[in-house]
Structures are given as structure tokens and as C-alpha cells.
Amino acid sequence: MKIGIVGSGYVGTTVAACLADFGHDVINVDVDESVVRQLNDGESPITEPGLDGLLDRHAGESLWATTDYDDLANVDVIFLALPTPANDDGSIDTAVVEAGAGSLGAVLADVEGYPTVVVKSTVVPGTTEDVVGPILERESGLRVGTDFGLATNPEFLREGSAVEDFQHPDKLVFGTTDDRALEALEAVYAPLLDDDVPVVRTGLREAEMIKYANNAFLAAKISLINELGNICKEYDVDAYEVADAIGLDARIGGAFLRSGVGWGGSCFPKDVAALVAAARERGYDPELLQAAIDVNDRQPQRMLDLLDRHVDVEGERVAVLGLAFKPHTDDVRNSRAIPIIEGLLERGADVVAYDPNRGATEAMRERFPEVEYLASASPTLSGASAALVVTDWPEFADLDLEFDLLSGDVVVDGRRIVERREGLTYEGLTW
Numbered sequence: 301m302k303i304g305i306v307g308s309g310y311v312g313t314t315v316a317a318c319l320a321d322f323g324h325d326v327i328n329v330d331v332d333e334s335v336v337r338q339l340n341d342g343e344s345p346i347t348e349p350g351l352d353g354l355l356d357r358h359a360g361e362s363l364w365a366t367t368d369y370d371d372l373a374n375v376d377v378i379f380l381a382l383p384t385p386a387n388d389d390g391s392i393d394t395a396v397v398e399a400g401a402g403s404l405g406a407v408l409a410d411v412e413g414y415p416t417v418v419v420k421s422t423v424v425p426g427t428t429e430d431v432v433g434p435i436l437e438r439e440s441g442l443r444v445g446t447d448f449g450l451a452t453n454p455e456f457l458r459e460g461s462a463v464e465d466f467q468h469p470d471k472l473v474f475g476t477t478d479d480r481a482l483e484a485l486e487a488v489y490a491p492l493l494d495d496d497v498p499v500v501r502t503g504l505r506e507a508e509m510i511k512y513a514n515n516a517f518l519a520a521k522i523s524l525i526n527e528l529g530n531i532c533k534e535y536d537v538d539a540y541e542v543a544d545a546i547g548l549d550a551r552i553g554g555a556f557l558r559s560g561v562g563w564g565g566s567c568f569p570k571d572v573a574a575l576v577a578a579a580r581e582r583g584y585d586p587e588l589l590q591a592a593i594d595v596n597d598r599q600p601q602r603m604l605d606l607l608d609r610h611v612d613v614e615g616e617r618v619a620v621l622g623l624a625f626k627p628h629t630d631d632v633r634n635s636r637a638i639p640i641i642e643g644l645l646e647r648g649a650d651v652v653a654y655d656p657n658r659g660a661t662e663a664m665r666e667r668f669p670e671v672e673y674l675a676s677a678s679p680t681l682s683g684a685s686a687a688l689v690v691t692d693w694p695e696f697a698d699l700d701l702e703f704d705l706l707s708g709d710v711v712v713d714g715r716r717i718v719e720r721r722e723g724l725t726y727e728g729l730t731w
């Protein structure tokens with residue numbers, strides 16, 4: 301099949317490379333010329349394990365990129381993988397999706413056959429039908445269901461394991477209103493359907509809601525284990541032993557029970573806030589989801605409080621290990637390192653930081669130029685009165701004697717990754 305992908309960020313690039321690997325011809329449209337140039341040179345614009353290999357194999361062959369929407373004229377299916385950031389009140393800002401739909405609509409009439417437009421972005425129920433569809437119709441002069449198909453196919457990949465997640469998903473969700481659009485999605489994902497991946501065939505609004513429900517459930521699950529963990533800490537109980545035990549109950553499940561400094565990233569914070577805003581807009585107050593956000597917002601503060609119990613950091617050098625919102629990514633959007641660094645700077649600390657990913661480091665340097673960024677853990681720890689571990693990069697699990705370089709001995713671990721040992725004043729966030 302010939303597939304167009306509009307937007308080449310974390311989702312668009314991964315989906316493009318993986319669909320090319322399925323054997324499709326893929327063309328990626330992005331407004332950012334440097335992203336397009338990188339893709340055409342076979343380089344990934346983002347850090348994602350496995351992506352370089354796929355781009356190496358397919359870029360310039362079955363995968364190429366352009367800034368020109370007119371190049372979509374020959375495709376069968378077009379995915380919109382555009383950002384849906386949060387407004388100040390938490391609701392989603394659909395401006396970029398609307399702009400992309402407008403540009404796509406202008407070329408849609410030139411596409412032969414019955415093209416299917418698929419919304420891949422995370423959007424609140426009704427957006428595909430009430431916002432994207434009408435823009436496409438207005439700009440193209442065509443009719444949904446008669447001249448072109450409209451679908452929603454939310455994406456569940458996680459950053460840091462995006463390629464693996466896309467290639468081996470727990471499920472596929474196809475939201476459609478007509479059979480031809482559904483058939484188009486089935487053809488796109490044929491290799492996964494052959495592998496018996498469960499497929500949820502549903503309506504547009506249901507598909508949109510499934511995505512929010514999925515993220516809200518996972519985020520709330522982490523907030524619940526964080527709340528339980530905070531109680532555990534008060535009673536000197538190890539929350540990880542408790543989590544392992546409750547995870548054995550099949551109704552609970554062991555995944556996403558790692559308590560600590562909380563959830564960050566480009567999705568959970570934005571999507572839970574969007575669902576809360578969407579509910580309130582209809583007059584429903586989602587108290588539990590708001591509580592999940594509140595618990596999450598408090599975890600970095602708890603981490604700083606634990607530090608305060610041991611050191612007055614004013615004028616002291618303090619080491620932050622981990623800047624990306626999770627390991628194996630360069631993404632710092634809503635990273636827990638942000639409120640941690642803010643808190644340290646407010647206390648007058650001299651902050652030094654290290655992340656194994658250079659992209660994450662550079663993004664943080666832009667945000668916090670007053671922080672000193674070092675190239676490895678040892679010089680970061682050296683001479684610091686305390687260390688705060690914010691991201692669970694595997695290399696932090698190997699740190700041991702490096703902590704002896706601290707001028708003090710305090711380690712506050714927000715991710716349960718450092719080995720507790722003699723000679724360290726070790727504080728786990730929930731253990």
C-alpha cells in the first residue's frame with residue numbers, strides 16, 4: 301500500500317519506519333525541514349531504540365519525507381500524527397491537527413480512488429467527526445463516506461520501546477464509520493492481523509475514548525501505588541515488596557506498579573488533564589482523576605522534602621542523575637527532573653546534572669542554563685553533598701563506589717535503582 305504520514309515526531313517517525321518495514325511505501329510530511337532532511341538521510345530525528353536500523357534499511361527506498369503536502373496525491377491511506385498539546389486549562393489544543401487537516405484537505409481531491417484519512421493523534425471524543433472531518437470536506441469539496449474514508453487509530457506505543465511496542469502491540473483499535481475505511485486499516489496492519497493481535501473494531505468516538513481511558517487508567521494506577529507507597533514509607537514498609545505481592549493478583553497485575561517520583565512525559569500529564577477538562581466541560585467532575593494528578597504533582601515535592609531532612613542545600617552542590625522523563629529516550633517533556641531542578645534552584649543549590657542521552661541534556665540546558673551539565677556520573681557526583689536519582693537509566697543501577705565521590709553521603713532515590721549500602725545515607729521515596 302501507499303501510505304502518507306503527516307507529522308514526523310515520536311509517533312510519526314516510528315509509525316513510518318515500522319510501516320515501511322511491513323512492506324508499504326511510506327511518505328512522511330513534516331513542516332520542519334531539518335526533520336525531513338534527517339529522515340531522507342536515513343537519520344532519526346528522535347532517539348528511539350531500533351529506529352536507526354529501520355531507517356537505515358528503508359529511508360530513500362520505501363520511506364521518504366517531504367515538506368510538500370502535494371506529494372500525498374498518490375497515497376491510499378493518510379495518518380495524521382500531529383501534536384495535540386494542552387491549553388492552560390488542560391483541554392487539548394487542536395490547532396495543529398486542524399492546520400494539518402486543512403493542508404491535507406487541499407490535496408485530497410487530487411488523490412485517486414477512495415483515500416482514508418486516519419487520526420493517529422490523541423484527541424478527545426468527537427474531534428475526528430466534528431473537527432477533522434468537516435475541515436477535510438470543506439477544503440476538498442469531497443464527502444466523508446462517499447469520496448473518502450475517515451478513521452481513528454489511536455497509538456499505544458511507549459517512548460523508549462516504541463518500535464518494539466508498535467511491532468508487538470497488545471491490541472489495535474480501529475475506529476471507523478464505514479467498511480472501506482475499516483478495510484483500509486486492516487490492509488495497513490495486515491502483518492499484525494496475521495499474528496493474531498487482538499483488534500477492537502469500534503466507532504470513532506469509542507476509539508478516541510479508549511486511548512484516554514487507557515492512559516488515565518495507567519496513570520491512576522501509578523498514582524495509586526505512589527499513594528500506597530507514601531503510606532508504606534511512613535510505616536517503614538517496603539512498597540516494592542507490597543507491590544510485588546499485590547501484582548500477583550491477576551486482577552491487579554504486576555505492570556506499572558513502580559512507585560517513586562511519578563509519571564512524566566508527553567502523554568500521561570497532558571492526556572489525564574485533557575480528560576479531566578473534557579469531563580468538566582460536560583458538567584462532570586472527575587474527582588479520582590484529579591486526585592491522580594494531585595498525587596503525581598506532590599511526588600517531586602516529597603523527594604525534595606526527604607532531601608531537606610538531611611541537608612540544607614543552600615549554596616551546596618547537588619547532583620541530579622537523569623533528565624529524560626524515562627530511560628532510552630531524549631524526551632524531557634514533563635520530566636520529573638523539571639520540578640526537582642526548580643525546587644533545588646529555589647533552595648539556592650548549585651545544581652549539577654547528568655543524563656546518558658545528549659538530546660535530553662541539551663533540551664534541559666536550554667530550559668535551565670544555570671545548571672552545570674556533565675558527561676558522566678562520576679564528575680557529577682564528585683564534591684556534591686547529595687545526589688537525587690530521577691530517571692531509571694540502567695547505568696545508574698551500576699553505580700556504587702562512584703557515590704563515595706560525594707562530599708556528603710545522601711542519596712535520594714526516586715526510582716528504586718540505586719543499591720542501598722553502608723556508607724550512604726540512602727532515602728528511597730516509598731521504601
Ligand SMILES: NC(=O)c1ccc[n+]([C@@H]2O[C@H](COP(=O)([O-])OP(=O)(O)OC[C@H]3O[C@@H](n4cnc5c(N)ncnc54)[C@H](O)[C@@H]3O)[C@@H](O)[C@H]2O)c1
Nearest residue numbers: 307308309310311330331332381382383384400421422455
Ligand atoms: N509521543 C508518544 O509516545 C505518543 C504515543 C501515543 C500517542 N501520541 C500522540 O500522538 C500525537 C503526536 O505526538 P508526538 O509525540 O509524535 O508529537 P511530536 O511533537 O513529537 O511531533 C509532531 C511533529 O509534527 C510536525 N508538525 C507540526 N505541525 C505540522 C503540520 N502542520 N504539518 C506537518 N507536520 C507538522 C512537527 O514538526 C513534529 O515533527 C499526539 O497527539 C500525542 O498525544 C504520542
Ligand SMILES: O=c1ccn([C@@H]2O[C@H](COP(=O)(O)OP(=O)(O)O[C@H]3O[C@H](CO)[C@@H](O)[C@H](O)[C@H]3O)[C@@H](O)[C@H]2O)c(=O)[nH]1
Nearest residue numbers: 455456457458459522556557558562563564565567625626
Ligand atoms: O510503574 C511505573 C511505570 C511508569 N512510570 C512513569 O510513567 C511515565 C510514563 O511511562 P511510560 O508509560 O512507560 O511511557 P510513555 O511513553 O509516556 O507511554 C505512555 O503514554 C503513551 C502516549 O499516550 C502511550 O501510548 C503509552 O501506552 C503509555 O504507556 C514515566 O515518567 C515513567 O517513569 C512510573 O512511575 N511507574
